[in-house]
Amino acid sequence: MSTLPLISCRGLTKIYPLSGVEVHALRGVDLDIERGEMVAIMGPSGSGKSTLMNILGCMDMQTEGSYYFDGVDTGDLDARELAGLRNKKFGFVFQRYNLLPRASALYNVEIPLFYSGMYGDEVKNRALAALKRFGIDDLADHRPNQLSGGQQQRVAIARAVVNNPLVVLADEPTGALDTTNSLEVMKILQKMHIEQSVTVIIITHEPEIAGFCPRKLIMRDGKIISDQFSASDVRR
């Protein structure tokens, strides 16, 4: 095992060439996240939260700087290996759920398993078990438009964790939900963090949501300006 933290970034910079003007989305981010942490990333829009999360989830590449995940320099990986990481090590939860509209809840959860080369009954059983974990296995046949927002987000969480990832990345997971459902979703994420030591990283605007997380990062203009641990949680 590596002595490095699960996530270790040094000098992350991201520059978007936007119609001739270079937009600096990240301006040198240093960040270490240990296995099993639950972290909230806050900050105004345009502060680079989503860019950072995309790079952490191997969805995008930094312009400069290094990102070691689980001891491996992601800059050394090719597109295929990065896809494998996204499939097996990361689970993504989005504000707008991003479920395939014409597929059933069950099928949506099955897709990551297909991409990892699984087939047959194993796929179905694992997907059903994931739905059951969040109490929505009775909705397996329903299409996304037949589900409420809270139910859809639970399907999306089931899809994110069906491959037992090390890290769940949630980009404003409660942004489209009412208070009851928001709390519900946060409890689910918190439970995964506590019971299974899944590393959870959440982008949010709302302090109550961030309140679920023992560690809070605040970003501004592409930099981390604050990194605090709440008093109740002692860092392992």
Add this chain to the structure above:
Amino acid sequence: MSVRFQVLSSFSIDALKANKMRSFLTMLGIIIGVAAVILMMSIGQGAQQQVLSRINSLGSNLLTVMPGAAGQFVRSGNVNTLTLKDAQAIAKLTGVACVAPTVRGSALATCGNKTWTTSISGTTQEITDISSLEIEQGRFFSESDVNGISAVAVIGQTVYENLFDSGADPVGSEIRLSGVTFKVIGLLKTIGASSGGDDRDDTIYIPVTTAQIRLLGTTNQSVNQVQVQVQDINQISTVQDEIASLLRKRHRLSDQADDDFNIRDITQIQNTAQNVTGILTLFLAGVAMISLIVGGIGIMNIMLVSVTERTREIGLRMAIGATRQDILNQFLYEAILLSLTGSFFGIVFGVAGSKIFSYFAKWSTAISIQAVVLSVVFALIIGVFFGYYPARRASRLNPAEALSFE
């Protein structure tokens, strides 16, 4: 691989089902293309079979000896190396069943107040066997008519229709050919058009001697062709060689000299006809394939729209673990599925169209396996070719950008 293929192709099928109307319209280009290729090739090959069967009906045990070297244009009046005596000598060869020398010309025929320009065939009575001529009324001229240089004529149906009132008995009446009076002794049954499209009923047959001496004024007994019927079809090339050496001896050709005649058998004509109709078929198929290519461009067009429309979906699939290859394959399978399904319906419509065509046009068509295989393979190649670019474009998307695409 095979499981991944199943899964990815099921994604493709779902995507095509989700947009049925669009999928159908995209396929329509391929359907029309494949149907056109099959229809055109079946018409072309039907024509080929028809031409060949007509040529075969001429008799495949025939050799035709023509004056002049092979491949040389026959200049009338100039090439007169083949004579009636050559024909008589050929007739004595073993293996030869019968020989019909022919001189050809045309003449203005007059009967009463009617006139008709027609072709004259000066020949011998053997022509009835060789050309399968049948008598409807009267008789064909005999050997004694040929030897006696008789002014007798046997007329074809077209000549009859143009020189006589319908129902009139032509036998015994007199007609004038270029000023010479002939007695009509027979009327032939209808033969029909030749493979070249000539009306073979528009001919007056007269004895070869009469034609040479009294009508055409040929001085040296030359003939335009000698048709030879061979006893045994397996002996045809032997007989051909014998005729060639006989004629070289008779014409006193030195060993170095080229033949001053040429001998054709029916297979040569068959080959020529096959080549010509083969080119016709290829041409028709080529035109039809252009519509297949246009159909392929339609696939590319729709796939590009589809990739743009589904950018978010592509981003999501990449986020949950699809590799570039997975995305590429999914879209490629979509294109291939479109072209394969399209070619299936194309085959159905092509075959049906060919049946309908042959029913209404009274022209037999022939659907060949080659045409079906060719069009499907071509459609598949088009699917891959035109599907690859959009598929590759989809697979090269940046996951983060694709997912935030509006």
